[in-house]
Amino acid sequence: MFDPMLLLIGIVFMLIGFVVSSTLKSKFAKYSQERLSSGLSGKEVAEKMLKESGIYDVKVVSVEGQLTDHYNPLTKTVNLSNDVYHGRHVAAAAVSAHECGHAVQHADAYQWLAMRSKLVPAVQISSSIMNFLSIGLLFLGGFMPSMGNTLLLIFIVLQSVITLFSLVTLPVEVDASKRALVWLNSAGMTYNHEHEDAKDALKWAAYTYFVSALASITTLIFFIMKYLGNNRD
Numbered sequence: 001m002f003d004p005m006l007l008l009i010g011i012v013f014m015l016i017g018f019v020v021s022s023t024l025k026s027k028f029a030k031y032s033q034e035r036l037s038s039g040l041s042g043k044e045v046a047e048k049m050l051k052e053s054g055i056y057d058v059k060v061v062s063v064e065g066q067l068t069d070h071y072n073p074l075t076k077t078v079n080l081s082n083d084v085y086h087g088r089h090v091a092a093a094a095v096s097a098h099e100c101g102h103a104v105q106h107a108d109a110y111q112w113l114a115m116r117s118k119l120v121p122a123v124q125i126s127s128s129i130m131n132f133l134s135i136g137l138l139f140l141g142g143f144m145p146s147m148g149n150t151l152l153l154i155f156i157v158l159q160s161v162i163t164l165f166s167l168v169t170l171p172v173e174v175d176a177s178k179r180a181l182v183w184l185n186s187a188g189m190t191y192n193h194e195h196e197d198a199k200d201a202l203k204w205a206a207y208t209y210f211v212s213a214l215a216s217i218t219t220l221i222f223f224i225m226k227y228l229g230n231n232r233d
Contacts (some may be wrong), residue, residue: 010222013215020211021222024204028067030198031091032083038189042084042092049100049183050078056102059098062086069095072101078103089189090119094198097184098205101176112171119165126158133158159220166213174210177202 008040046060059061062085063069069080078099084092105113139229181199184190190198 006117010215011041013211013218017208017211017215020204020207023207025067027112027201027204028091030100031094031201032089033086034090034194035196036088036090036093036189037191037194039088040092040093041086041088042080042096044088044210045093045107046080046096046100046116048080048187049097049180049188050103052187053100053104053107055103055107069099071099071106072103072107073113073160076103076106090194090197091201093189093194094180094201095205097180097189098176098202101154101179101183101204102172105172105176110172110175112175116165116172119161119168122161126161130155130158149227149230152223152230156220156223156227159216159223160207163213163216163220166209166216169209170213173206181221192221 022158036045038045041063043060050056050058050060059076060080062082063079065081066083067081069084071078078096080092080096080099084095086092104112133151180202181195184198185195
């Protein structure tokens with residue numbers, strides 16, 4: 001039998017994730033109103049950081065959406081959402097510098113970034129298969145216990161891949177923020193309270209990854225316990 005506390009923990013993490021995500025959006029909305037003293041846009045901050053880091057083969061481009069900013073190591077592009085790309089505020093500086101932090105990691109052959117990149121295809125496949133397994137467990141688990149357990153075991157393996165990815169992501173994101181903050185300070189992009197606000201924004205962004213990792217671990221434990229419980233029965 002399942003321990004009801006595992007389900008409760010899952011719900012708690014969902015609520016925590018919602019709170020962190022809402023706070024992150026609130027922080028970015030707040031710091032988007034704080035004009036950057038240097039007057040540079042997110043695009044200009046990114047290009048300056050790349051240049052001063054000796055990186056000349058990475059392009060800074062604009063993408064649609066909100067908080068869709070990311071670095072793509074395959075295309076060597078720093079992708080900034082429209083508000084960050086054009087914005088001349090603290091939030092834009094923090095985000096653009098963070099994404100450039102990933103480009104610097106790539107140039108430095110940062111091992112955790114390389115590992116995460118290698119895991120991406122496996123995670124995509126695992127997520128796709130899990131969608132089918134969820135349906136299989138729903139319809140077969142009750143009528144064919146042995147088949148349900150087999151599907152559950154496969155699900156555990158796939159969830160393990162996703163959990164590993166979420167754990168590897170943590171040092172990648174934290175390191176990128178550290179690189180960003182060091183550069184913003186040394187390059188004089190953020191002054192006094194601006195630097196503290198940029199640090200606060202990136203801190204809350206990092207929290208989302210910590211919550212995601214903890215939720216992934218909890219999910220994995222939940223299904224392992226279910227599998228072991230079924231075998232005891």
